[in-house]
Amino acid sequence: MARVADETRFEAQRHRILKAAATCFNQKGFSGTSLKDVSRQLGLTDAALYYYVKNKEELVYQCYLRAAELGREAMERGINDGANGFEKAYLYIAYHVEIMVGKRGPVAIMSEIPTLKRSHRNEILAVSRRHSTGFEEILESGIDDGSIISCDVRMTGNAIMGSINWIPKWFHGNAKMAKQIVREFPDILTAGLKPTAT
Amino acid sequence: MARVADETRFEAQRHRILKAAATCFNQKGFSGTSLKDVSRQLGLTDAALYYYVKNKEELVYQCYLRAAELGREAMERGINDGANGFEKAYLYIAYHVEIMVGKRGPVAIMSEIPTLKRSHRNEILAVSRRHSTGFEEILESGIDDGSIISCDVRMTGNAIMGSINWIPKWFHGNAKMAKQIVREFPDILTAGLKPTAT
DNA sequence: CGATTATTTTAATGTAGATTAAAATTTTTG
DNA sequence: CAAAAATTTTAATCTACATTAAAATAATCG
Numbered sequence: 468m469a470r471v472a473d474e475t476r477f478e479a480q481r482h483r484i485l486k487a488a489a490t491c492f493n494q495k496g497f498s499g500t501s502l503k504d505v506s507r508q509l510g511l512t513d514a515a516l517y518y519y520v521k522n523k524e525e526l527v528y529q530c531y532l533r534a535a536e537l538g539r540e541a542m543e544r545g546i547n548d549g550a551n552g553f554e555k556a557y558l559y560i561a562y563h564v565e566i567m568v569g570k571r572g573p574v575a576i577m578s579e580i581p582t583l584k585r586s587h588r589n590e591i592l593a594v595s596r597r598h599s600t601g602f603e604e605i606l607e608s609g610i611d612d613g614s615i616i617s618c619d620v621r622m623t624g625n626a627i628m629g630s631i632n633w634i635p636k637w638f639h640g641n642a643k644m645a646k647q648i649v650r651e652f653p654d655i656l657t658a659g660l661k662p663t664a665t
Numbered sequence: 666m667a668r669v670a671d672e673t674r675f676e677a678q679r680h681r682i683l684k685a686a687a688t689c690f691n692q693k694g695f696s697g698t699s700l701k702d703v704s705r706q707l708g709l710t711d712a713a714l715y716y717y718v719k720n721k722e723e724l725v726y727q728c729y730l731r732a733a734e735l736g737r738e739a740m741e742r743g744i745n746d747g748a749n750g751f752e753k754a755y756l757y758i759a760y761h762v763e764i765m766v767g768k769r770g771p772v773a774i775m776s777e778i779p780t781l782k783r784s785h786r787n788e789i790l791a792v793s794r795r796h797s798t799g800f801e802e803i804l805e806s807g808i809d810d811g812s813i814i815s816c817d818v819r820m821t822g823n824a825i826m827g828s829i830n831w832i833p834k835w836f837h838g839n840a841k842m843a844k845q846i847v848r849e850f851p852d853i854l855t856a857g858l859k860p861t862a863t
Numbered sequence: 864c865g866a867t868t869a870t871t872t873t874a875a876t877g878t879a880g881a882t883t884a885a886a887a888t889t890t891t892t893g
Numbered sequence: 894c895a896a897a898a899a900t901t902t903t904a905a906t907c908t909a910c911a912t913t914a915a916a917a918t919a920a921t922c923g
Contacts, residue, residue, distance in 0.1 A: 497777075498777065502881070710872055
């Protein structure tokens with residue numbers, strides 16, 4: 468048995484499949500992408516995908532899990548790297564945006580959560596909720612330490628996350644624009660958070 | 666023939682169907698909603714829908730057209746009612762947000778543009794682009810008249826529109842929250858546009 | 864009311880695309 | 894290199910809807 472090597476190979480291919488699927492879902496829409504569309508991108512046959520996922524529902528689920536994981540990672544890094552609430556928020560946004568438009572992407576837009584089977588749906592919803600809550604806590608910490616203006620963290624959080632989540636809708640891989648987004652979005656999204664200079 | 670009366674009746678029913686479809690699409694996802702799901706909401710049969718739209722593709726298309734029209738209307742009102750660039754932007758956002766969460770909604774999230782047939786897709790894309798451009802022009806006018814801070818209007822526009830477009834993802838008809846959104850979103854989204862008080 | 868038109872339903876049909884089983888191929892390992 | 898395991902393909906099947914035609918019902922009008 469080629470235990471370790473095989474698992475690496477398998478995981479690598481699985482990963483490529485998830486990225487291809489995310490690309491298709493974002494560009495062609497969920498219902499507009501057949502498994503053949505996904506597999507063709509990798510020079511495979513649609514049936515081959517079933518070696519890696521149980522069915523299409525699971526493919527979507529895995530894409531969403533990966534999207535959630537990448538977001539979680541960005542938030543964790545932001546929390547670790549920022550010295551105060553504002554910086555944590557700023558860095559999280561920067562990291563997350565970078566993932567959305569960078570080579571680790573594409574990140575699947577979670578447009579089809581309702582079509583997931585109950586257990587998967589609940590898991591994705593739970594992890595999403597946790598993410599939102601995490602961001603709200605960052606905002607609160609910033610309000611507490613004076614680095615962020617007093618605001619409704621729920622609404623502010625939704626506004627900022629919406630901007631980030633919507634990026635794949637209008638960004639389609641243009642490298643120059645990717646740089647622009649990474650450079651400008653963090654400032655744009657946090658401009659309203661800064662206490663007015665006194 | 667009952668010319669006028671019939672057309673009213675027909676249009677009214679058509680309108681109800683579009684709203685029901687938008688509700689389903691936003692809540693269950695596009696691929697997750699069958700025509701039966703839509704028709705059931707109105708106490709109809711799936712086949713009845715074909716009296717109002719040619720097919721499912723057209724149903725989506727009409728939903729998107731309606732969404733675009735509502736957005737356009739909000740922008741027009743904002744432009745008319747605002748005294749300077751900032752106010753135009755602020756009011757447009759307020760009007761659009763109000764539509765998104767109000768009784769005129771639900772507004773369909775345009776998640777499935779790629780599945781539209783070419784002509785419909787091009788039309789929707791064109792109207793979307795026009796909308797984006799319109800908002801960027803508002804921002805530019807604000808920069809010119811000094812009511813808005815100097816910024817990249819393209820990126821800023823994308824950020825703000827993303828927040829608005831994402832609303833149906835997390836808002837599901839709770840009346841209290843609707844009020845909150847209408848009250849807070851315009852300020853949150855424009856907070857970063859104000860020139861720092863001197 | 865009786866006739867005409869508008870709307871909806873019933874009952875089939877058609878089809879794309881998901882899924883599967885078995886065979887073929889490729890990769891790994893000893 | 895030969896055997897075993899891993900990966901992919903070929904070739905069917907299967908099924909959930911979308912779609913349609915014809916019949917039935919409801920609304921409107923003279």
